Amino acid sequence: MSTLVRERPDHRDAPAAPAPPTTTPSPTRAAGARAGLRDMVPVTVAIIPFAMVLGVTIDASVVPDLVGAVMAPVLYAGSANFAAISVVDAGGTALTAAFTALVVNVRFTMYGAALAHRFRDQPRWFRWLGPWFIIDQTFALSSARAEPDPAWFRAYWFAAAGLIGIVFTAMAVVGILLGPIVPSGIGLEFTVPAMFVALGVSQVRDRPALAAAVAGASVTALALDLPHGLGLLAGAVAGATTGAVARRMS
């Protein structure tokens, strides 16, 4: 990732003039927005097939296309989207589908806990609105950034989250529209496990994290037949506990 160089305005030769309107982006905010866009572009390109597969899945399911299209930006979590749609499509209730999505998204509590210090000195409105955009990608990118300026972080956060949200929604809609003409069996759906493998590798930074991933995958595979997506929850709990135990042992 590129190193941020904070830009500072030079006022030495500036004529006397009224203060600029408050809507003018400050150099700090502009730099934050640029950094957010720059970091998120490759990630966004990578999620395009994932979003299109989601759109094709929506089109092939019993979920109305409009509800599916609205789901992408409102839920703002691709894998939970898939999970909820698969439950509804299999005849599950709304409660079961919502619960399954929450099981998939329970990791966001951990992401929120890890990012809490970045939100602590922010305005109240941002502490309530900003967390809406917590996902794997925004968490991974922003936790790798050390810029402490709250205004910079707000601009970075909204630029990165906005870019991936807009592109993801647009590509999901394209998938819905192209669904009827996309031939089956071309393997586009393989981008989903492939992307999560790549994301998982970036999260495995030490042996306890590796133990957590191995235990999470193993227990989930053994518990796949549990109803209501509980296999994933079992894997998550087993994996996180194994990671914590491994850390204590090491």
Added chain:
Amino acid sequence: MTATFALIGAAAGSYVLRIAFVTLIDVERLPDAVREALRYVGPAVTAAIVVTSLAHGEGRAGLHLSAAQVTGLLAAAVTAWRTGSLLWALGAAMGSFTLVGLLL
């Protein structure tokens, strides 16, 4: 209507999960054991999602990996590890998945 209610419930619940330790609860108040376990939810859940996405909602019966899938997943892991690039990893995964699928 099932899908609409599922969307509303999932979105509202996910928002509560997201703000839980940012706005509602001071993360310092959690027991140490829970905070330690929270550190590893990310890799644990991500690995679990790989498994469920390969099974396509068909339970353990749906978890049969082809040679092309295994090659693709290995290519994704190795490329992500060596380059740190999600884009390269996805390209390597899809390229090897397609190639092995055509050859076998």
